[in-house]
Amino acid sequence: MRVLVVEDEVRLANNVAAALRERCGFAVDCADNGIDGAALTEYQHYDLLLLDLMLPGLDGLSIVRQVRRRKDMTPILILTARDEPAQVIELLNAGADDYLTKPFDLGELLARSKALIRRGKGASQPVLTVGRISLNTVEQTVRCDGNLIDLSPTEYRLFEYLIFRPRAIVSARELLEHLYDYNWQHHSNVIEAHISNLRKKLRAAGEETSIATIRGRGYRLEAPDKQI
Amino acid sequence: MAELICAILFSGVAIGHEMHGRRRAFDVMLRGRADSLLGAVQDADDAEDNVTVDPDELILPKQDAYQVLSPSGRVVGQSSASTPAVLAGLRSSHKSGYFKFRVGEERYRAIHFNGVRVIDREEGKGGLRRPVTVLYAAPTHDLWHETMEAVEFYVVASVLLLGGTAIALVWFLRRRLSPLQELAQIAGRVSAQSWEFTPPAAVLRTSELAPIALSIEELLKGLRQSFERQRQLTGDAAHELKTSIAVLKSSLQLLSMSPRTTLQYETGLEGLLVDTERMEDLTNRMLTLARLEGSPVEQNQVSNLNSVVHVVSERLRPLAELKQVTLEIGFGESCQVALQAEDADVLCSNLILNAVQHSLPAGHVSVVVDSCDGLAKLRITDQGEGIPDAALTHVFNRFYRADRSRSRNSGGAGLGLSICKAIVDRSNGSIQIRSTQDVGTQVTVTLPIVQGI
Structure with a gap:
């Protein structure tokens, strides 16, 4: 998952970004002003936008309006030091999904971020299941019939992204965009290598559910019909 | 209220004045009757050359009482219908002039005067001079009754006037004061949450109220601006402080989220120190500003x-x-x-x-x-x-x-x-x-x- 943090207080943005990377395994980009922030949202490769309200250049509310005008459904969480009800109402009506007032609890911010991403992808529970495999987004673990499968952080992130969209074809480009931030050197074959490792580990656990490679188009998580 | 007191005073004065007039008229009437009584004194046909009162020559009200005394104190004549108690009351005065007495419930006003009756006066020569003392009393209840009757008009008129003016006054005041009331109502609705104050047209049309309404409007505008400024400032200050605290809190939570190396802790603490110094600086600046704007200038x-x-x-x-x-x-x-x-x-x-x-x-x-x-x-x-x-x-x-x-x-x-x-x-x-x-x-x-x- 990839998150955009738009916050002019650089120290705060760095802390939030570090927590999101460490605890959730998300790729995070930061912008310290509204103009850059709004420009980054246009790529639409974020799974969550974290916006400060008072920003130089362009304020958070304007960014929310811009994003929603494009019919962009990306979940938006607002960080604000002001919590007058009128302002909160205006924000939510403009299309924001949630808000947190500063100073917030970092743990709460992470939990809300995960919940918003989950909801944005149509899941209501933190545990997602395909066949015999279940993925716990809180613990960041993958189990097959209750037995833990040991995955590297990147493998976990890959699988987490795919399991939200079972049976859909996900291109390597989309995976790259959603799993790595701008500081990452892009190598398209890095995805292929991780997918291959992931397949091996799933098969070793005894799961026939597999990740199919659709040549020239991308990857697909095969899932038995009955579940979900 | 003042009007009521005025009406009562007015009625009182009217009654007093009427009483006074009636009493004077009564006294004159008393004197007149007493004089006619004197005229009825005649020679008695007896040896001592005495006088007597001939009741036939008198036409006097029945309830009146009189007595005519000779200088020696003998009763020459008296009203035959009067009770002894009334006659006793009549005799209670010993000097000439008006007096009053009371018998039972009945009040009397009486005159006592010494007159000289000239009897058998003929052309060119004087007659017989007979001094007598005349006592004459008449009951006053009629007097009181008549007074009240006369004054009744004034009392009724003043009560009607009072009622009429009260109603007119209330109507007039209501009409005149309604813009003031409206103004007070609108001014009363103003609070720190709602600064809306538009003087109604009726108030602006009233020349006495228009300046007040306009100055209230002006005052409120100024107050509102300074209030808004103050609120903006408090909001901004809170925003700055909350943001600073958010930085500190998130830095601390990030550090304690998972085990760190000594180097990571050291870097984290250094950052926290910088954040704290920044917050200290912010607080100092805010205090400086508050001091500059709050305290008087030292000479x-x-x-x-x-x-x-x-x-x-x-x-x-x-x-x-x-x-x-x-x-x-x-x-x-x-x-x-x-x-x-x-x-x-x-x-x-x-x-x-x-x-x-x-x-x-x-x-x-x-x-x-x-x-x-x-x-x-x-x-x-x-x-x-x-x-x-x-x-x-x-x-x-x-x-x-x-x-x-x-x-x-x-x-x-x-x-x-x-x-x-x-x-x-x-x-x-x-x-x-x-x-x-x-x-x-x-x-x-x-x-x-x-x-x-």
Whole structure:
């Protein structure tokens, strides 16, 4: 998952970004002003936008309006030091999904971020299941019939992204965009290598559910019909 | 109420006056009747040459009582219908004049006079002179009754008048006071949450109320503005403090989220220290501003502008060198200004620091102090990127930053220029900023020079 943090207080943005990377395994980009922030949202490769309200250049509310005008459904969480009800109402009506007032609890911010991403992808529970495999987004673990499968952080992130969209074809480009931030050197074959490792580990656990490679188009998580 | 008292007084006076008139008329009537009684005194046909009263010659009201006495005190004649008690009451007076007495429930007013009856008066010669004492009484209940009857008109008339004027007054007052009431109602609705105050048209049409309504409107407008400013300031201050706390809190939570190496802890603590210092600085600036705006100006505090500028420039020179900015100072003659040493220092260091921080590398900052016409002028010019016109009008507003992200990173909270303005205003000076983008900014502070001390 990839998150955009738009916050002019650089120290705060760095802390939030570090927590999101460490605890959730998300790729995070930061912008310290509204103009850059709004420009980054246009790529639409974020799974969550974290916006400060008072920003130089362009304020958070304007960014929310811009994003929603494009019919962009990306979940938006607002960080604000002001919590007058009128302002909160205006924000939510403009299309924001949630808000947190500063100073917030970092743990709460992470939990809300995960919940918003989950909801944005149509899941209501933190545990997602395909066949015999279940993925716990809180613990960041993958189990097959209750037995833990040991995955590297990147493998976990890959699988987490795919399991939200079972049976859909996900291109390597989309995976790259959603799993790595701008500081990452892009190598398209890095995805292929991780997918291959992931397949091996799933098969070793005894799961026939597999990740199919659709040549020239991308990857697909095969899932038995009955579940979900 | 006052009207009621007036009506009662009026009725009282009317009754009193009527009573008085009636009594005088009564007395005259009494006298008249007594005189006619005197006329009825005749010679008695007896040896002692006495007189008597011939009741046949008299036509007097039945309830009246009378007695005619001879000088020797003998009763010459008396009303035959009167009871002995009434006659006794009649005899109670011993000197001539009017008097009153009471028998049972009945009140009497009586006259006592000594008259001389001339009997058998003939042409050309006097008759017989017979002195007698006449006592004559008549009951007064009729008098009282008649008085009341006469006064009744006045009483009824005044009660009607009273009622009529009361109704008219209430109607009139209601009509006249309704704009005032409306005004009070609208003014009563004004509160810190709702500042809406539009004087109704009826109030503005009333010449006595229009100035009041307009001045209330003006007052409320001013109050509202200052209230809004205050609320804005409190909101901004809260925003700054909450953001600072958010940085501290998130840094601490991040550090404690998972086990760290000693190096990570050390870096984290260093960052926290910087954050805390920034918060301390913000708090100090807010307190400085509150002190400047809240406390009265202390008299007799004088600073030498030249020496303050000199000290501050020397202190900031290392920073300027670090930024590769040349700092040039020019002095005219020494001038004293009415500033506390601390305020003068804050003013100069804020302005010079601003100039240095906004300068580009290899830039040039000039600080010039001179004086003319009793005014000291401090001019600070930089060759920085300048301030956009749109921002220029806001630079003295508290917590205003032309470019927030940039100045945040350089540590400002948007209070520096507000503090400078507060300091200058307290000394009756002025501060102006002129700026051209990509050319530079010039700040001019003008302060009155203090002579002597």
